[in-house]
Amino acid sequence: MTANAGARTLLRLALRRDRVMIPVWVGLLFVLALTVLTGYQGLYSEEAERREFAAGINTNTSLLAFYGPAHAASVGALTAWRLGAAAAVLVSVMSILLVVRHTRAEEEDGRLELVSAGVVGRYAPLTVALGTAFLANLALGLSVTLLLMGEGAAGAVAFGLAWTLTGTFFATVAAVTAQLTGNARVANTIAITLLGAAFLLRAVADSGGANGPTWLSWLSPIGWGQQVRPYAGDRWWVLALPLAGAMLLAALAYSLVARRDLGGGLLPSRPGPAQAAPSLRSPLALAWRLQRGALAAWAAGFAVYGLVFGGTIEGVDELAGDSPSTRDAIARMGGTTDLTNAFLVTAFGLMALTASVYAVQAMLRLRGEEAHGRAEPLLASPVSRVRWAGGHALIALLGTALLLVVGGVTTGLTYGLTSGDLAGAMADAMGGALVQVPAAWVPAGIALALLGPAPRAVAGAWAAIAVFLLLGQVGPLLELDQWAMDLSPFTHVPKLPGAAMAVAPMVWLAVVTAALAAAGLYGLRRRDITA
Incomplete structure (x- = not known):
């Protein structure tokens, strides 16, 4: 039996279980992108208005911290700016929840132990979780690419790939945190905390504008997606950063799976008190x-x-x-x-x-x-x-x-x-x-x-x-x-x-x-x- 035996069957089962969850996430994020795009098309139909708006963005410290700088004034570039950081966080949250749901939560509930009693390899559940998250991110990336195609094909593909790879990177972050603790809620908390730290690091980097510590943005996975600059240069080589990071974290997650017991985490669990406090x-x-x-x-x-x-x-x-x-x-x-x-x-x-x-x-x-x-x-x-x-x-x-x-x-x-x-x-x-x-x-x-x-x-x-x-x-x-x-x-x-x-x-x-x-x-x- 190979280490990924049974993965194909488990993947079909995972997609069936998520037949509501994934379409809802993808649909909501697509509608968010559609709303932003149509809003800019209607509100800033003239290039002069867009240039004035972009100039205002790059002089507003709070907007820079929350959304980052605007690198161009086209409708596509403004849409990518608006969705590049804050909405990328939602994409990453979706990926984290999916991976933990199909790994640590399955172990915690005891279902994975029953499934593993069959012809299922040691790595199959992790492979299925990462595969499910990747398919969800790919569906989302394709949908927003098609949505933005009218503003320019190259920029649309760059933006779709940026969302897909950012989500995939944080899926592998969740794959690692799921090996560290025996509790799904704690695994989600650790992964989302790391996501928040990445967003804050990018916010610090961008809040000072061109004179700020912009180099810090290169240390943030959220910043990597923005550095692709869809519709403002399309820097394709930046996509190698989340891709390489995802591959390294996935390799780490697989190595940790082989080193721990089923149902347990690498971090020791602290036993609770023998008796509840009077306040409970x-x-x-x-x-x-x-x-x-x-x-x-x-x-x-x-x-x-x-x-x-x-x-x-x-x-x-x-x-x-x-x-x-x-x-x-x-x-x-x-x-x-x-x-x-x-x-x-x-x-x-x-x-x-x-x-x-x-x-x-x-x-x-x-x-x-x-x-x-x-x-x-x-x-x-x-x-x-x-x-x-x-x-x-x-x-x-x-x-x-x-x-x-x-x-x-x-x-x-x-x-x-x-x-x-x-x-x-x-x-x-x-x-x-x-x-x-x-x-x-x-x-x-x-x-x-x-x-x-x-x-x-x-x-x-x-x-x-x-x-x-x-x-x-x-x-x-x-x-x-x-x-x-x-x-x-x-x-x-x-x-x-x-x-x-x-x-x-x-x-x-x-x-x-x-x-x-x-x-x-x-x-x-x-x-x-x-x-």
């Missing part, structure tokens, strides 16, 4: 113990987002320039004619959508506890299902509010320091962030409403977030009918700052969330656990 005597305390690490990581991300975004607000008028189409688009998305306030409203809407992703993830921790068999022993004790689920639901809702508060504080801080009006900027930022909380709760309510009676349908919560994202970002630009826009809870949020405060929509959103949660808890009480 309630279901809510246990939920907090399980959720606090993820919440802390999300809060750190929101703090960074707020710090970066707050520094861009003061220069929004310069970025928009004299383009009436750009000003009109920002105003329509923000619901007010004041450009700065509209920019704040739009940004906090995106922040709230991101917070709702955390809310759904935290709510679905219930499904993970149930699927891994940890819920049954707990519910066998004097703990009701409602108390068990209610603890996680409370953490999800309060955590969502905390994330928006963190984002509002850091946004107001940097906005106030750059504008010279700290008190006014903080009031505007906190108001704009807090009114988003009830809308960000609704997807969590949807997740619980699906999880309670039909846990296999929880993917509907992610689909709801995708629909809300498209309605919020594309709807105003396409001037969709109001009934369609009203399907998103974020449409009903008061447009603060700049508009009058309306309490009734926020109350109704909270009522909808409570009703969805009640329906989910009722369904949970009536079905079998793990059913």
Whole structure:
């Protein structure tokens, strides 16, 4: 039997298991690229407008840190600039989750041990995981290449390859971290932490502009994708860096597989205490113990987002320039004619959508506890299902509010320091962030409403977030009918700052969330656990 025996069969099984997950990821990233491309085509139809916009980018420290420099002023180059760093992070997250899902998570759940009892080689599961991630990245690269082909074939291929190889590189990073620890969540955390470090290293390199430490960008895998410069020179040789790095990390992962026991990691696991601390005597305390690490990581991300975004607000008028189409688009998305306030409203809407992703993830921790068999022993004790689920639901809702508060504080801080009006900027930022909380709760309510009676349908919560994202970002630009826009809870949020405060929509959103949660808890009480 060869080391990769059975890999072909396992690959078919992996693709069948991911028949929803991969198309959703690829579809969302493709729609993101489509939205950016069509936005630039509509907003900056004249070359002079694009040149003015690109010049504004390269003098804005916050935009340089978040997106990097703009190397050319064509529509293709601006699209590649906008998607080159921040969106490449999403591509890498997709790759990390796929690899850990088919390696460490399979071992942790005990399924890989059963599969390995058949005619399956030692390296086959790792080969399948890397192959699945590569196919997902290849599909994504091909789709965005075809999308951008109208702006120039060479640049489109360069950009597609940059995304594909960046994702493949971080897939091999996850392949290594999956060998280091016996826990899938820890493996994901280590890999995503390394991804965050790569993004921050590139941000430091680019934030100073041409006079900054730009050489640091060459030390970041995220920076490599930008250094390809699609539509601005197409430096094909840079693609050798992520390719070579992926090959080296893949070789390391294969060597580590051969050196460890199945089910174990190379890093020793620390045994927990023999008895639980007094603070873990309630279901809510246990939920907090399980959720606090993820919440802390999300809060750190929101703090960074707020710090970066707050520094861009003061220069929004310069970025928009004299383009009436750009000003009109920002105003329509923000619901007010004041450009700065509209920019704040739009940004906090995106922040709230991101917070709702955390809310759904935290709510679905219930499904993970149930699927891994940890819920049954707990519910066998004097703990009701409602108390068990209610603890996680409370953490999800309060955590969502905390994330928006963190984002509002850091946004107001940097906005106030750059504008010279700290008190006014903080009031505007906190108001704009807090009114988003009830809308960000609704997807969590949807997740619980699906999880309670039909846990296999929880993917509907992610689909709801995708629909809300498209309605919020594309709807105003396409001037969709109001009934369609009203399907998103974020449409009903008061447009603060700049508009009058309306309490009734926020109350109704909270009522909808409570009703969805009640329906989910009722369904949970009536079905079998793990059913």
